[in-house]
Amino acid sequence: MTLEARDVVWEAGGTRVLDGVTLRAQPGRVLGLLGPNGSGKSSLLRCLAGLRRPTRGAVLLDGRELRAWPRRAVARRVALLAQEAATELDLSVADVVALGRLPHRGPLGGESPADRAAVAHALALVGLDGWERRRWHTLSGGERQRVQLARALAQEPRELLLDEPTNHLDVRQALELLELVRGLGRTAVVALHDLQLAARYCDALAVLRAGRIVAAGPTAAVLTAGLVADVYGVACEIGVEADGRPEVRGLRPLTRAAP
Amino acid sequence: MIAAGLVALAASLALAVGIGPAGVPIGDVAGIVAHRAGLAPAPAGVSPLQEAIVWDLRLPRALLAILVGAGLAVCGAVLQSLTRNPLTDPYLLGVSSGASTGAVLVLVAGVGSGALALSGGAFAGSAVAFALVLALAGRGAGRGDQRIVLAGIAGTQLFAALTAFVVIWSGDAQATRGVLYWLLGSTAAATWTSVAVCAAVLGAGLAVCAGHARALDAFAFGGDAAATLGVAVARVRVRLYVVTAAVTAALVAASGAIGFVGLVIPHAVRLVCGARHRALLAASAVGGALFLLWADTIARTAFAPRDLPVGIVTALVGVPAFALLLRRGRAAP
Amino acid sequence: MPLPTPPRGAGAACLIAMAAVAAGCGGASAPLAPADAAPEATTVRTCDRDVVVAAPPRRALAMEQNATEILLSLGLAERMIGTAYQTDPPLPELAADYARVPVLAEGYPSRERVLEAEPDFVYSTYASAFAPDAAGPRDALARLGVPAYLSANGCEDPSLLPERVTFAQVFREIRDIAAIFGVQEAGETLVAEQEERLDAARTAVADAGAGETLLWHYSGTTAPYFAGCCGMPATLTGLVGARQAFDDEPQKWFEGSWEAAAALDPSVIVLADLTRGGEGDSAAQKRRFLRSNPVTRRMRAVREDRFVVVAGSETDPTVRSVLAAEKLAAGLRRLARRP
Numbered sequence: 017m018t019l020e021a022r023d024v025v026w027e028a029g030g031t032r033v034l035d036g037v038t039l040r041a042q043p044g045r046v047l048g049l050l051g052p053n054g055s056g057k058s059s060l061l062r063c064l065a066g067l068r069r070p071t072r073g074a075v076l077l078d079g080r081e082l083r084a085w086p087r088r089a090v091a092r093r094v095a096l097l098a099q100e101a102a103t104e105l106d107l108s109v110a111d112v113v114a115l116g117r118l119p120h121r122g123p124l125g126g127e128s129p130a131d132r133a134a135v136a137h138a139l140a141l142v143g144l145d146g147w148e149r150r151r152w153h154t155l156s157g158g159e160r161q162r163v164q165l166a167r168a169l170a171q172e173p174r175e176l177l178l179d180e181p182t183n184h185l186d187v188r189q190a191l192e193l194l195e196l197v198r199g200l201g202r203t204a205v206v207a208l209h210d211l212q213l214a215a216r217y218c219d220a221l222a223v224l225r226a227g228r229i230v231a232a233g234p235t236a237a238v239l240t241a242g243l244v245a246d247v248y249g250v251a252c253e254i255g256v257e258a259d260g261r262p263e264v265r266g267l268r269p270l271t272r273a274a275p
Numbered sequence: 276m277i278a279a280g281l282v283a284l285a286a287s288l289a290l291a292v293g294i295g296p297a298g299v300p301i302g303d304v305a306g307i308v309a310h311r312a313g314l315a316p317a318p319a320g321v322s323p324l325q326e327a328i329v330w331d332l333r334l335p336r337a338l339l340a341i342l343v344g345a346g347l348a349v350c351g352a353v354l355q356s357l358t359r360n361p362l363t364d365p366y367l368l369g370v371s372s373g374a375s376t377g378a379v380l381v382l383v384a385g386v387g388s389g390a391l392a393l394s395g396g397a398f399a400g401s402a403v404a405f406a407l408v409l410a411l412a413g414r415g416a417g418r419g420d421q422r423i424v425l426a427g428i429a430g431t432q433l434f435a436a437l438t439a440f441v442v443i444w445s446g447d448a449q450a451t452r453g454v455l456y457w458l459l460g461s462t463a464a465a466t467w468t469s470v471a472v473c474a475a476v477l478g479a480g481l482a483v484c485a486g487h488a489r490a491l492d493a494f495a496f497g498g499d500a501a502a503t504l505g506v507a508v509a510r511v512r513v514r515l516y517v518v519t520a521a522v523t524a525a526l527v528a529a530s531g532a533i534g535f536v537g538l539v540i541p542h543a544v545r546l547v548c549g550a551r552h553r554a555l556l557a558a559s560a561v562g563g564a565l566f567l568l569w570a571d572t573i574a575r576t577a578f579a580p581r582d583l584p585v586g587i588v589t590a591l592v593g594v595p596a597f598a599l600l601l602r603r604g605r606a607a608p
Numbered sequence: 609m610p611l612p613t614p615p616r617g618a619g620a621a622c623l624i625a626m627a628a629v630a631a632g633c634g635g636a637s638a639p640l641a642p643a644d645a646a647p648e649a650t651t652v653r654t655c656d657r658d659v660v661v662a663a664p665p666r667r668a669l670a671m672e673q674n675a676t677e678i679l680l681s682l683g684l685a686e687r688m689i690g691t692a693y694q695t696d697p698p699l700p701e702l703a704a705d706y707a708r709v710p711v712l713a714e715g716y717p718s719r720e721r722v723l724e725a726e727p728d729f730v731y732s733t734y735a736s737a738f739a740p741d742a743a744g745p746r747d748a749l750a751r752l753g754v755p756a757y758l759s760a761n762g763c764e765d766p767s768l769l770p771e772r773v774t775f776a777q778v779f780r781e782i783r784d785i786a787a788i789f790g791v792q793e794a795g796e797t798l799v800a801e802q803e804e805r806l807d808a809a810r811t812a813v814a815d816a817g818a819g820e821t822l823l824w825h826y827s828g829t830t831a832p833y834f835a836g837c838c839g840m841p842a843t844l845t846g847l848v849g850a851r852q853a854f855d856d857e858p859q860k861w862f863e864g865s866w867e868a869a870a871a872l873d874p875s876v877i878v879l880a881d882l883t884r885g886g887e888g889d890s891a892a893q894k895r896r897f898l899r900s901n902p903v904t905r906r907m908r909a910v911r912e913d914r915f916v917v918v919a920g921s922e923t924d925p926t927v928r929s930v931l932a933a934e935k936l937a938a939g940l941r942r943l944a945r946r947p
Binding site for chain 2: 062065066067087088089090091092094095096098101102103104105106107108111112115116118119121126171
């Protein structure tokens with residue numbers, strides 16, 4: 017059992033951002049969230065993380081409504097990596113990653129050796145070993161993204177929610193990050209822009225448009241040229257890789273007149 | 276490092292109690308304190324007046340300065356973290372403005388009289404102002420960062436205008452000067468009672484804030500980030516607003532609206548100790564206490580027989596000290 | 609409504625301008641003329657300028673209590689069209705006259721109110737009466753043909769303030785005003801009466817003041833205001849032959865501490881009784897505080913109840929200051945006669 021959204025409707029500022037979304041993450045699998053800008057991907061992730069309460073419908077974790085879970089228990093299960101993380105404080109990398117240990121610490125608890133080890137381990141996972149003392153403000157966008165991922169990993173979550181985690185990363189870093197996510201073997205829901213990355217690293221896909229799921233299922237089944245043209249308005253060819261995963265080729269703008 | 280600060284604080288306290296316009300020899304000072312604390316018999320050759328000066332005037336003032344400095348610094352640190360605004364000070368929620376209105380009503384308009392009137396009036400004013408600010412912020416108080424700041428600004432301005440109105444309406448030149456004195460803050464009215472009250476309020480308040488050190492760390496990247504780390508964001512925010520407002524109101528009622536301490540000490544401490552709240556809160560308390568104790572001692576003795584309001588000294592002395600720290604500290608973002 | 613400017617007003621304005629340019633020739637008083645002679649122009653120096661009054665004013669406006677009381681004491685009630693900023697009840701002998709003059713405001717009247725009353729002479733003890741939200745600057749009044757007189761102790765320019773406050777200044781002011789209004793005889797009578805009373809006070813106190821140190825406590829409780837040197841309190845202290853606590857403090861009034869006061873151990877505390885109603889204003893409040901505060905109640909003057917009470921307005925250089933001299937003399941004699 018894991019994270020599940022049932023008929024989630026979410027309204028904000030008078031607009032209906034999510035209009036009856038139902039999806040279920042598969043335990044241990046990577047679920048990709050696709051959709052154009054404004055389709056509601058970030059909002060859906062926030063609802064799944066328990067940050068926003070659905071106007072109607074419910075988010076369930078292990079079959080129980082998220083609302084019924086104690087907050088810290090949720091924080092020990094579900095970690096969210098947001099698109100942007102900004103602070104004015106002069107924090108070190110260790111400070112930031114150590115935030116992920118907060119759900120595990122007692123109310124007066126200080127930092128234990130176990131916490132420090134978890135921080136080091138998380139940094140190693142994202143390829144930033146030994147970066148504990150570096151200052152947050154000296155980091156590039158990509159490095160910050162990886163530190164935040166380390167923070168999320170330091171929470172030792174079983175469910176990982178990632179909102180466009182490859183935005184600031186270069187080609188290699190993006191591939192490495194998604195390799196890492198897939199290799200962790202935990203349930204992951206990843207919002208992605210890049211169709212090729214989605215095709216390569218996601219076991220299943222859910223495609224959003226205007227707050228609704230227009231397609232969901234195993235990647236190979238969902239990712240078709242027709243869907244891409246329909247949802248994104250671009251043309252492409254979908255091939256098959258050696259390992260059976262789909263491959264997106266030849267992305268180009270749709271021309272009005274069919275050749 | 277906190278331990279070193281506490282030692283410095285104890286030493287400073289001893290020194291502060293020993294200095295003043297009435298030249299009481301240091302040996303006598305120690306003897307008086309020991310005697311009144313029940314540790315030793317009365318020292319010879321010390322008049323009751325000298326004893327009263329040390330035990331009933333200097334010592335309560337010094338202790339009040341310590342309590343107020345610690346309290347304002349901690350409240351400033353907490354509010355800066357909650358609002359993620361480095362310009363926030365403990366008077367964000369209208370507390371000092373409201374207290375000023377209450378105080379001038381007593382000082383100038385003759386509302387109420389007697390020893391408790393000024394403190395009572397100030398505290399009542401704080402309470403009203405804070406209630407108004409919370410009402411203005413509405414349900415957004417717990418949710419968003421900026422609504423409470425805007426509500427605080429509005430409340431502060433309203434009560435500042437009311438204060439000015441009362442002063443202009445009823446004051447003459449001398450009264451206006453007296454009001455200015457209160458507005459700048461002073462420990463001259465310290466008594467053992469006010470020290471005890473402040474100590475109790477501060478103790479309770481500090482305990483609550485310290486208990487939320489973890490939650491305050493979580494706010495580093497905003498309310499949403501804190502929520503994903505398991506913090507009950509809205510509840511924690513409101514709870515801490517109430518606690519800091521109550522502590523600040525009690526301190527302001529005893530000593531007027533001393534500025535600078537709550538705004539700058541947390542930043543100075545962050546430069547030295549980092550941003551983790553377990554250390555930050557404790558270090559802010561010690562740093563604020565040390566700072567205000569010295570500022571008060573200077574205000575009380577440097578221009579004797581004149582007794583300057585300590586709020587003048589905090590900024591005049593504090594700004595150069597802070598500038599030094601900024602230059603030597605870690606590079607700003 | 610525009611203020612009608614009679615020809616003499618325009619002439620006065622020109623003369624004022626010329627006098628301002630030729631500033632520096634400032635003698636204080638006018639040539640003496642019999643009280644009932646035909647009106648002639650009077651020039652007096654007030655602070656930084658000479659004021660020329662073409663004829664004795666008939667519509668005088670007094671901006672504070674002292675100005676009011678000097679005018680009333682000179683018997684000029686008929687020639688006043690308004691008073692303002694009265695802080696204490698009028699002196700009993702002036703009460704009837706006071707009731708006959710309209711009170712324009714409890715504090716300072718606004719500029720409109722002042723002009724509406726159409727004064728031909730504005731008299732003030734403090735420069736704040738000529739602030740933009742009160743009567744307005746003296747220049748502006750001069751342009752409208754209204755001469756304005758400011759007491760020597762209230763000059764805006766600190767370099768023009770006399771170093772010490774003396775009774776001579778008060779008398780000079782009385783004489784100036786009397787000359788302006790053409791009632792020099794009444795002026796001399798008033799001055800003579802005040803001098804007589806001062807002499808009587810000196811005689812009465814004899815040497816009861818010698819050896820006493822007076823602490824003048826104006827207002828405030830935990831944050832008290834004391835008198836420093838060179839104000840009326842210093843002059844009064846000298847008059848009774850005593851010493852003044854903090855007589856080396858250059859400010860006339862300053863915020864002090866009880867520790868410093870206790871260190872000086874004054875033998876008498878002079879309490880100013882203010883009717884303002886604020887904290888530490890009334891003498892009763894001050895006494896209560898001094899007796900209950902753990903430090904002040906150990907001061908000799910408080911323990912032995914060595915207080916003298918004067919009214920707050922008497923501690924400024926006013927026509928009432930002579931009352932303070934009398935109270936001080938009486939008080940010190942009373943204390944000296946104690947066993």
